[in-house]
Amino acid sequence: MALERTLSIIKPDATKRNLTGKINAKFEEAGLRIVAQKRIHLTKAQVGKFYEVHAERPFYDELCDFMASEPVVVQVLEGEGAIAKNREVMGATNPADAAPGTIRAEFAQSVGENSVHGSDAPETAAAEIAYFFSGLELVG
Numbered sequence: 001m002a003l004e005r006t007l008s009i010i011k012p013d014a015t016k017r018n019l020t021g022k023i024n025a026k027f028e029e030a031g032l033r034i035v036a037q038k039r040i041h042l043t044k045a046q047v048g049k050f051y052e053v054h055a056e057r058p059f060y061d062e063l064c065d066f067m068a069s070e071p072v073v074v075q076v077l078e079g080e081g082a083i084a085k086n087r088e089v090m091g092a093t094n095p096a097d098a099a100p101g102t103i104r105a106e107f108a109q110s111v112g113e114n115s116v117h118g119s120d121a122p123e124t125a126a127a128e129i130a131y132f133f134s135g136l137e138l139v140g
């Protein structure tokens with residue numbers, strides 16, 4: 001399996017409840033390394049651009065309001081098969097469907113307020129990482 005990097009976001013519902021450390025522990029226990037990380041408060045326009053692919057979905061406006069409501073922690077996770085591994089550690093989008101022990105099973109509050117985002121493929125990971133970080137900020 002190849003060494004990969006993926007973009008992770010700890011969402012407002014989790015930062016607000018002071019869960020950043022507990023969520024980071026889940027990543028590290030799974031063998032993922034946090035090679036870049038910063039806490040930022042996104043504007044609605046910045047969120048809208050990030051989630052552009054969902055622009056036609058009925059939940060888009062609600063999603064953008066939520067992601068701009070409180071600070072988030074954006075981070076780059078590195079490891080063997082990091083993209084799939086991170087999605088495994090996160091669990092299903094809807095916490096009602098998330099496997100026991102996953103981040104969303106333990107911490108998410110709803111399908112919208114689901115604590116974490118993770119890239120879904122190598123191309124999106126590269127684009128999402130570049131949206132938030134310069135090469136100099138990635139310290140492996």
Ligand code: CMP
Nearest residue numbers: 059062063093111112113114116117118
């Ligand atoms: P994420 O992995 O960040 O990608 C898009 C997000 O849209 C998703 O997680 C959910 O938080 C959100 N989302 C998906 N479906 C719904 C929905 N039905 N209602 C509200 N938000 C949703």
